[in-house]
Amino acid sequence: MCARDVGDVVAKDPTIAGLIARRSELLKDPVGNSDAIADVDNILHRRGLEVEAARKRRGKPLQPDGLFAFDDVEPDDREVSDYRARRQRQRHARQLHACIIPEGETGEIIYEDAQLPQKPLIASSVVKSDPYFQELGVLRDALVVEGREVNAPAIQCVEEQMRRRMQQLRSDERKAAKAEARREQWLLEQHPYLDGVAVAGLPLSKLGLSEDEEFMKLAEERTVLAASPEKNAEALAAKEQCLRARAAHLAAAVVSRRLRCASRCRT
Numbered sequence: 341m342c343a344r345d346v347g348d349v350v351a352k353d354p355t356i357a358g359l360i361a362r363r364s365e366l367l368k369d370p371v372g373n374s375d376a377i378a379d380v381d382n383i384l385h386r387r388g389l390e391v392e393a394a395r396k397r398r399g400k401p402l403q404p405d406g407l408f409a410f411d412d413v414e415p416d417d418r419e420v421s422d423y424r425a426r427r428q429r430q431r432h433a434r435q436l437h438a439c440i441i442p443e444g445e446t447g448e449i450i451y452e453d454a455q456l457p458q459k460p461l462i463a464s465s466v467v468k469s470d471p472y473f474q475e476l477g478v479l480r481d482a483l484v485v486e487g488r489e490v491n492a493p494a495i496q497c498v499e500e501q502m503r504r505r506m507q508q509l510r511s512d513e514r515k516a517a518k519a520e521a522r523r524e525q526w527l528l529e530q531h532p533y534l535d536g537v538a539v540a541g542l543p544l545s546k547l548g549l550s551e552d553e554e555f556m557k558l559a560e561e562r563t564v565l566a567a568s569p570e571k572n573a574e575a576l577a578a579k580e581q582c583l584r585a586r587a588a589h590l591a592a593a594v595v596s597r598r599l600r601c602a603s604r605c606r607t
Contacts, residue, residue, distance in 0.1 A: 355387050480499060542591050547590040555590065
């Protein structure tokens, strides 16, 4: 495990624990609850800042159990000094090289070791509906609330997992786009009369042409007429017009279903 369980730490603040529980419930439908999830994320961030500010006012440094336990060893003073000096050099090096990673390379993930982030971690739209990425975001935010310095290795590890997950999702999206393009080309080869026809901005693969009995019946009739294209030119043109109209009807039905679904999700 790169990061330890933060459940005990989160439980110390009932508000944060309740918000994380609420967020986990909303993630069961990440698409429908995207607005609510964003609201909870913002509240979590503000509450984290309040907890951190209260800790500083009390003047009591937050000293939770470290990521790695050293109870089983007894280092001498020289070993402790060497360890602390090495940690200080590493922290200083990270601060010198801290930067904002371009969104085009790894997404809008900001890593600055020296201070709390000014806003919640924001991912590009390609990962907003991925439950695993969202859970990593919750874990990262909880570690930051617990203490950025004490959890620096764990936070860095979680953010690296988030980057890798984002890269995987984008790679999957590119593969899916290529597969859909091949599917679209195949459909156009089967139904060349639909080439250049704008059907509500939807690709042909989303219309369910092969599942529609009326469209397939018209396509079969068109195939018969196409056996003698010169003789049946007028009938062939009329049949292709019927096929285009049916495709447009199917596209309208798809759009209507999506709108109804979106309306139900908002309510």
